[in-house]
Amino acid sequence: MAKLNENYLNLKESYLFSEIAHRVEKYSTANPDKKVIRLGIGDVTLPIGSTMIHALHEGVDAMASSDSFKGYGPERGYDFVRNAIVEYYGRNGVSVEADEIFVSDGAKSDTGNITDLFDKDNIVMVPDPVYPVYVDTNTMDGRNIIYIDANVENNFLPMPDKNVHADIIYLCSPNNPTGATYSKEQLKEWVDYALLNDAIILFDSAYEAFITDESLPRSIFAIEGAKKCAIEFCSLSKTAGFTGTRCGYTVVPKELTITASNGTVMSLNAMWNRRQSTKFNGVSYIVQKGAAAAFSKEGMAQSRENIKFYQENAKIIADTLAKKNIRFFGGINSPYIWFECPNGMDSWAFFDYLLENAQVVGTPGAGFGKNGQKFFRLTSFGNRENTIEAMERIEKLLSK
Amino acid sequence: MAKLNENYLNLKESYLFSEIAHRVEKYSTANPDKKVIRLGIGDVTLPIGSTMIHALHEGVDAMASSDSFKGYGPERGYDFVRNAIVEYYGRNGVSVEADEIFVSDGAKSDTGNITDLFDKDNIVMVPDPVYPVYVDTNTMDGRNIIYIDANVENNFLPMPDKNVHADIIYLCSPNNPTGATYSKEQLKEWVDYALLNDAIILFDSAYEAFITDESLPRSIFAIEGAKKCAIEFCSLSKTAGFTGTRCGYTVVPKELTITASNGTVMSLNAMWNRRQSTKFNGVSYIVQKGAAAAFSKEGMAQSRENIKFYQENAKIIADTLAKKNIRFFGGINSPYIWFECPNGMDSWAFFDYLLENAQVVGTPGAGFGKNGQKFFRLTSFGNRENTIEAMERIEKLLSK
Numbered sequence: 001m002a003k004l005n006e007n008y009l010n011l012k013e014s015y016l017f018s019e020i021a022h023r024v025e026k027y028s029t030a031n032p033d034k035k036v037i038r039l040g041i042g043d044v045t046l047p048i049g050s051t052m053i054h055a056l057h058e059g060v061d062a063m064a065s066s067d068s069f070k071g072y073g074p075e076r077g078y079d080f081v082r083n084a085i086v087e088y089y090g091r092n093g094v095s096v097e098a099d100e101i102f103v104s105d106g107a108k109s110d111t112g113n114i115t116d117l118f119d120k121d122n123i124v125m126v127p128d129p130v131y132p133v134y135v136d137t138n139t140m141d142g143r144n145i146i147y148i149d150a151n152v153e154n155n156f157l158p159m160p161d162k163n164v165h166a167d168i169i170y171l172c173s174p175n176n177p178t179g180a181t182y183s184k185e186q187l188k189e190w191v192d193y194a195l196l197n198d199a200i201i202l203f204d205s206a207y208e209a210f211i212t213d214e215s216l217p218r219s220i221f222a223i224e225g226a227k228k229c230a231i232e233f234c235s236l237s238k239t240a241g242f243t244g245t246r247c248g249y250t251v252v253p254k255e256l257t258i259t260a261s262n263g264t265v266m267s268l269n270a271m272w273n274r275r276q277s278t279k280f281n282g283v284s285y286i287v288q289k290g291a292a293a294a295f296s297k298e299g300m301a302q303s304r305e306n307i308k309f310y311q312e313n314a315k316i317i318a319d320t321l322a323k324k325n326i327r328f329f330g331g332i333n334s335p336y337i338w339f340e341c342p343n344g345m346d347s348w349a350f351f352d353y354l355l356e357n358a359q360v361v362g363t364p365g366a367g368f369g370k371n372g373q374k375f376f377r378l379t380s381f382g383n384r385e386n387t388i389e390a391m392e393r394i395e396k397l398l399s400k
Numbered sequence: 401m402a403k404l405n406e407n408y409l410n411l412k413e414s415y416l417f418s419e420i421a422h423r424v425e426k427y428s429t430a431n432p433d434k435k436v437i438r439l440g441i442g443d444v445t446l447p448i449g450s451t452m453i454h455a456l457h458e459g460v461d462a463m464a465s466s467d468s469f470k471g472y473g474p475e476r477g478y479d480f481v482r483n484a485i486v487e488y489y490g491r492n493g494v495s496v497e498a499d500e501i502f503v504s505d506g507a508k509s510d511t512g513n514i515t516d517l518f519d520k521d522n523i524v525m526v527p528d529p530v531y532p533v534y535v536d537t538n539t540m541d542g543r544n545i546i547y548i549d550a551n552v553e554n555n556f557l558p559m560p561d562k563n564v565h566a567d568i569i570y571l572c573s574p575n576n577p578t579g580a581t582y583s584k585e586q587l588k589e590w591v592d593y594a595l596l597n598d599a600i601i602l603f604d605s606a607y608e609a610f611i612t613d614e615s616l617p618r619s620i621f622a623i624e625g626a627k628k629c630a631i632e633f634c635s636l637s638k639t640a641g642f643t644g645t646r647c648g649y650t651v652v653p654k655e656l657t658i659t660a661s662n663g664t665v666m667s668l669n670a671m672w673n674r675r676q677s678t679k680f681n682g683v684s685y686i687v688q689k690g691a692a693a694a695f696s697k698e699g700m701a702q703s704r705e706n707i708k709f710y711q712e713n714a715k716i717i718a719d720t721l722a723k724k725n726i727r728f729f730g731g732i733n734s735p736y737i738w739f740e741c742p743n744g745m746d747s748w749a750f751f752d753y754l755l756e757n758a759q760v761v762g763t764p765g766a767g768f769g770k771n772g773q774k775f776f777r778l779t780s781f782g783n784r785e786n787t788i789e790a791m792e793r794i795e796k797l798l799s800k
Contacts, residue, residue: 001567001597001598001599001658002518002522002567002568002598002599002600002658003518003519003521003522003567003658003661004517004518004519004658004660004666004668004671005516005517005518005519005671006519006660006661006662006666008517008666008671008674009660009662009664009666011674015677041472043471043472044471045466045469045471046466046469047463047464047465047466047469048463048464048469050464053460053461053463053464056460056463056686057457057460060453060456060457060460060686061453063447063448063453063456063641063644063645064447064448064450064453065447066445066446066447066783069445069446069447069448069641069644070644071443071444071445071643071644072441072443072643072644073644105505105680105681105683105684106680106681108679108680108681109679109680109681112678112679112680113513113679116405116540117404117405117408118402118403118404118405119403119404119405119406121403122402122403133678133679136678137678137679140516140675140678167401167402167403168402197401198401198402199401199402200402241463241469243471243472243681244463244469244470244471244472244473244684244685245463245684245685245686246681246682246683246684258401258402258403258404260404260406260409261406262406262409264409266404266406266408266409268404271404271405271408274408274411275540277415278512278533278536278537278540279508279509279512279513279533279537280505280506280508280509280512281505281506281508281509281643281646282646283505283646284505284644284645284646284684284686284687285644285645286456286460286645286684286686286687287684287686287687383466
């Protein structure tokens with residue numbers, strides 16, 4: 001008899017965003033005349049810049065004639081994309097090599113699939129609150145997860161504790177959901193901890209393009225020693241508006257090795273290459289054309305304009321919260337604003353309160369872990385009009 | 401200390417097609433004046449039809465303006481694609497429902513990732529010769545693999561043996577590499593065996609569009625009982641020339657359940673949905689636009705023209721082999737021709753012989769398993785001129 005992976009029985013049935021959608025739908029059905037404004041899901045809304053659009057069209061045109069037709073490409077991505085990423089890193093002062101880069105359909109796939117490389121018997125350290133994918137993917141594999149508290153006391157930037165051991169550590173900076181961003185000094189402490197513990201840091205850098213403070217690291221590889229202990233996941237979703245176009249990339253340094261029980265030195269770069277060339281067949285050529293354009297100077301400048309627009313939204317949200325004396329985090333180097341629910345409210349209760357009384361949808365912090373129980377996330381990805389209107393409604397509601 | 405997945409140590413280092421590429425490169429470097437014709441890798445060469453190209457452009461255009469911009473889509477694919485697939489199945493006389501369909505970036509990803517749903521403790525049955533991905537992905541998980549012989553005696557269509565038990569069974573029909581295609585009666589035997597053994601059939605149907613004999617099943621769901629024991633993997637790679645555009649789909653029937661050790665009835669459809677919504681973020685909207693067009697009547701008609709062209713190539717290859725009294729399989733309902741190496745030669749020896757004396761590249765059967773040791777695969781995906789020239793060279797060489 002076929003035996004299923006029974007770890008799936010340990011997953012929570014309902015995914016955060018499904019529950020939100022369910023509650024919003026119920027409200028909207030009961031109140032069809034009310035205009036609901038959604039600042040919940042972290043999905044971009046502005047169109048992709050013309051340089052990328054042009055390149056995407058070129059990609060499609062290539063498929064229309066025998067001379068330029070593209071069949072199977074290299075599983076890890078075309079050289080023209082990987083070289084563009086190397087240059088992009090270089091412009092940010094970080095040196096990586098083309099054969100350390102793996103182009104994929106998105107950071108969610110890579111942060112999920114990376115667990116394939118690890119034994120079941122590893123202690124996985126995850127901050128709380130956290131992006132649910134880290135927890136769910138390790139639960140699917142039956143790994144032991146320990147949590148570290150991210151809270152007001154540590155500005156939602158938990159630091160390593162030398163008395164607690166972990167083998168695999170998830171860090172996300174700028175953070176989803178809190179928007180908190182590690183400094184170089186703080187990341188150095190994590191790298192040192194990982195090196196001391198022979199641990200691997202899985203560094204989610206999907207929001208790096210939102211960093212405006214130039215002293216903050218946009219890559220963990222800006223930290224000395226990180227190439228011996230870290231894998232970095234990046235995405236064009238928020239950087240270039242590719243949430244629906246789908247492209248990400250993962251950097252696995254060639255220096256990153258672990259010695260197996262039989263003494264063999266295993267390269268994580270070689271393993272990931274083997275994993276991807278066995279279970280993946282590369283990203284659409286069309287999308288890769290668009291991705292390469294996103295790393296060009298013109299493409300980057302266009303995407304920067306979009307990011308600036310979202311940052312202005314973030315400021316509108318932050319200013320309202322500040323005016324109402326609500327403590328918040330993020331919003332400056334991140335598209336997310338994470339704030340304390342007023343009057344010590346529970347986050348799902350606040351969700352309902354906001355939906356019913358201001359018709360604004362956000363994300364309850366409890367969906368990201370116990371330390372989010374009294375917090376709430378708003379995103380800056382809405383359009384300007386809606387963002388202003390939502391914050392006016394919230395201001396009015398909280399002035400009652 | 402982080403512990404890696406040491407099953408990776410049991411993988412063969414070099415992938416078949418890398419070894420071929422290596423030998424061809426070596427030969428070409430030493431003989432720069434010789435024109436090498438490649439009929440090795442199963443990659444299409446004809447451009448994508450205009451209906452799909454038009455839809456792909458529309459997909460790109462949607463990304464260029466706020467009104468039509470698409471962000472995150474449903475992880476399992478847009479309704480417009482899944483409904484088009486339901487209709488496509490219907491035209492082939494098979495009934496599936498939209499929520500049984502999962503759109504992905506390709507059948508390779510899905511046949512690889514599906515192993516996530518199964519416990520390590522399953523006996524996996526794989527035909528020999530076989531597409532290497534089935535073996536490698538289960539080796540990565542440390543599962544026990546047993547082989548069943550596909551050979552001249554059974555026309556490369558092995559049938560179940562009631563004395564041999566398996567929990568998970570891989571079948572590929574039309575077959576890669578042999579081109580052999582199961583009849584309905586034969587598949588019915590497999591379905592009955594699976595039902596009797598509470599086993600799951602993982603049915604790779606990537607080449608179904610090449611079936612011309614209307615009595616042959618294009619889907620395992622044409623067989624009664626299959627929805628209780630099978631998952632089907634399909635692809636637009638060969639159907640619509642999407643090897644570089646990337647789109648596939650997997651059908652997981654809602655009736656397909658397995659009872660867990662604690663008595664919980666687990667739905668594989670629900671599990672795959674959870675897996676995909678956790679570790680995948682859907683296929684590019686642009687590509688999905690192209691995929692939906694591929695299922696339209698116009699799109700299908702255009703793709704059929706391409707398939708007809710490849711089938712004519714297959715006939716050219718088959719006719720030459722027949723003329724030289726070489727026993728071959730496939731080539732009629734499949735883009736692959738699988739033939740016995742002349743004079744009992746070993747397949748890698750024949751590979752070198754063909755490369756050196758006729759400058760034709762094929763795929764040595766040994767790369768697919770021990771039963772391929774004296775066989776060779778040619779594909780019909782070349783252009784006409786090259787296919788004719790390759791077969792003229794082979795005919796001349798074998799007449800010596």
